[in-house]
Amino acid sequence: MxxxxxxxxxxxxxxxxxxxxxxxxxxxxxxxxxxxxxxxxxxxxxxxxxxxxxxxxxxxxxxxxxxxxxxxxxxxxxxxxxxxxxxxxxxxxxxxxxxxxxxxxxxxxxxxxxxxxxxxxxxxxxxxxxxxxxxxxxxxxxxxxxxxxxxxxxxxxxxxxxxxxxxxxxxxxxxxxxxxxxxxxxxxxxxxxxxxxxxxxxxxxxxxxxxxxxxxxxxxxxxxxxxxxxxxxxxxxxxxxxxxxxxxxxxxxxxxxxxxxxxxxxxxxGAHAAVHVNGAQLLGNTQVGDITSVITHSAPDCISRQTVRNVLTDRSRAVFQGKVLVERVAQKTDGYQMNQALLLSPTAEIDAKPELEIYADDVRCSHGATVGALDEEQLFYLRSRGIAGAQARQMLVEAFLIEATDLVRDEVARTLLDGALADALLNRITAEERGS
Incomplete structure (x- = not known):
């Protein structure tokens, strides 16, 4: 040992x-x-x-x-x-x-x-x-x-x-x-x-x-x-x-x-290289989930993309840190970052820190972050058609996260993620129903 x-x-x-x-x-x-x-x-x-x-x-x-x-x-x-x-x-x-x-x-x-x-x-x-x-x-x-x-x-x-x-x-x-x-x-x-x-x-x-x-x-x-x-x-x-x-x-x-x-x-x-660093997090209880990236553009005509989605309940916390560094030689860089979060509890927390460090002068780089709750009108629409509250929330959360997993090109890998996500959401609904 x-x-x-x-x-x-x-x-x-x-x-x-x-x-x-x-x-x-x-x-x-x-x-x-x-x-x-x-x-x-x-x-x-x-x-x-x-x-x-x-x-x-x-x-x-x-x-x-x-x-x-x-x-x-x-x-x-x-x-x-x-x-x-x-x-x-x-x-x-x-x-x-x-x-x-x-x-x-x-x-x-x-x-x-x-x-x-x-x-x-x-x-x-x-x-x-x-x-x-x-x-x-x-x-x-x-x-x-x-x-x-x-x-x-x-x-x-x-x-x-x-x-x-x-x-x-x-x-x-x-x-x-x-x-x-x-x-x-x-x-x-x-x-x-x-x-x-x-x-x-x-x-x-x-x-x-x-x-x-x-x-x-x-x-x-x-x-x-x-x-x-x-x-x-x-x-x-x-x-x-x-x-x-x-x-x-x-x-x-x-x-x-x-x-x-x-x-x-x-x-x-190398020139014309590309990187995509995407992800999703479904967190509950007191979980902490952190997705951090440092993407360095050291050559011209390169592309970087990053999309991260988070769903947080209870007292969970998510962290997103994404840094894009564009060196002087990396002209024609195309970089994009987006972090989105659904807070389903008043005690949940998201900390987002997108960062751009650019030394080239011919680039197209952007970043953004959004934080919100489930749409009450969408929930009302589903409830008015006889769908239980927990199931309605699951449907909206699953739709939000599947937009992220859709970024996975390989069909076999995407099937694995979608299945794991569906099981996790079902377990969460079951726990909610037991607690109600």
């Missing part, structure tokens, strides 16, 4: 995790974290998302062994047996480690697509910044496994599933998977990422880092469904480097965990 103190000032031994040159990277990252600790509210990027939930706990590495029956039950809750998703190639991690018995064989992958475990061929890459990002530093110091996937030139890889499951374990645990995806020129892939856990277990902390490298003309659609256990902490970081004429499209749907943050750093490094 390897323990870590969330302050970063007392990391347990990690030298045995991997050998060779990577020890230098791990020790350097641990040193960075020891100097800074985890970010507090005085750090601008974390002003609205407080990590005090991590304080007071010493997180341990999860046990290697797990109950396979329990794992299959949790897996079936997100990938129903007999569904189209069950037929897709999948790599499954349980408590941060690849589970071969739950994953597809390499024979199921299309020709030109390969994957391996991070533990067997570790590669930290050069995209991340442990010295600037304490959570990436923590991941670099403690990563024990993850997925490394590559797609060869011109290959249309279709859909691949990356599933992370959190299962019951003794004590408070954490896991820090490291994933790398590389697309060669003109390659394409839809990566469907699912994070799930079983409710009732003790607090756990999931801190994944994903790096994406897109060569000239490549296309990656990254769709993420986050439905961790209700008391989980999920803090994810994504780095995407996008070459000329390449496109990175991402969408994250946040439904679970007590505290969640999805942070994307996208760099448009």
């Amino acid at each position: 390897n323990a870590l103190a969330p302050s970063g000032r007392s990391l347990a031994p990690f030298e045995a995790r991997l050998s060779g040159v990577h020890d230098v990277e791990r020790k350097s990252a641990a040193g960075d974290l020891a100097r800074t600790g985890l970010p507090g509210p005085r750090v601008e990027a974390w002003h609205y998302t407080n990590l005090r939930a991590l304080s007071g706990h010493v997180f341990a590495e999860s046990d290697v062994l797990f109950d396979e029956k329990e794992a299959r039950a949790v897996l079936a809750s997100v990938i129903p047996e007999g569904s189209i998703f069950e037929k897709l190639p999948r790599l499954v991690l349980v408590n941060g480690r690849i589970a071969p018995g739950l994953s597809s064989s390499t024979a199921s992958l299309p020709e030109g697509v390969s994957w391996s475990s991070f533990a067997s061929a570790p590669d930290f890459g050069t995209q991340t910044s442990p010295q600037r990002d304490p959570l990436v530093a923590l991941n670099t110091a403690l990563a024990s496994d993850g997925m490394q996937l590559s797609v060869a030139t011109g290959v249309k890889a279709g859909q691949v599933l990356l599933v992370s499951l959190a299962l019951s374990s003794s004590g408070v645990v954490s896991f820090h998977p490291r994933h790398n995806v590389a697309l060669a020129p003109e390659a394409s892939l839809t990566l469907i990422e699912i994070s799930a856990g079983n409710d009732g277990q003790e607090l756990y902390f999931h801190n994944p880092v994903l790096t994406c490298s897109l060569a000239e003309g490549a296309h990656l659609e990254h769709v993420k469904l986050q439905q961790e256990a209700g008391n989980a902490i999920h803090l994810a970081t994504v780095y995407a480097d996008i070459a000329g004429h390449a496109t990175y499209e991402s969408f994250t749907l946040t439904l679970g965990s007590a505290l969640a943050r999805h942070e994307v750093h996208a760099s448009l490094a």
Whole structure:
């Protein structure tokens, strides 16, 4: 068992995790974290998302062994047996480690697509910044496994599933998977990422880092469904480097965990590149959901788009931080951001901070934010036709959020999100009816 103190000032031994040159990277990252600790509210990027939930706990590495029956039950809750998703190639991690018995064989992958475990061929890459990002530093110091996937030139890889499951374990645990995806020129892939856990277990902390490298003309659609256990902490970081004429499209749907943050750093490094960083959050109780992005335009004639929708009930809180940085060389930039929120409770809160930093003089950039409640006239119309109040609210909320999921181009991935969203709304209606 390897323990870590969330302050970063007392990391347990990690030298045995991997050998060779990577020890230098791990020790350097641990040193960075020891100097800074985890970010507090005085750090601008974390002003609205407080990590005090991590304080007071010493997180341990999860046990290697797990109950396979329990794992299959949790897996079936997100990938129903007999569904189209069950037929897709999948790599499954349980408590941060690849589970071969739950994953597809390499024979199921299309020709030109390969994957391996991070533990067997570790590669930290050069995209991340442990010295600037304490959570990436923590991941670099403690990563024990993850997925490394590559797609060869011109290959249309279709859909691949990356599933992370959190299962019951003794004590408070954490896991820090490291994933790398590389697309060669003109390659394409839809990566469907699912994070799930079983409710009732003790607090756990999931801190994944994903790096994406897109060569000239490549296309990656990254769709993420986050439905961790209700008391989980999920803090994810994504780095995407996008070459000329390449496109990175991402969408994250946040439904679970007590505290969640999805942070994307996208760099448009070649002319005519594009990035879309979209998402939706459905939050209740005291959940906190944070979608943060930093999009850097480093080349001319590039496009960035970001649309995020939030639905908040009870005392939940959503955070949207979107920064677009346009460097001097990035003429003809086209950037757009929009954050919209439905507040269904007087105690719910949305904190929005769109930001533009522009050094080029021939650009078209805009951002906006809207906050409101459900339309009373629409509710009255539905109620007047015999629809119960809770169901009428569900219909309007679902319509609001489905406009966001419609941005997902891959039909299979969109079906997964819409199904998870419908289930979450139905569960919410059931709870309302029980409380009434």
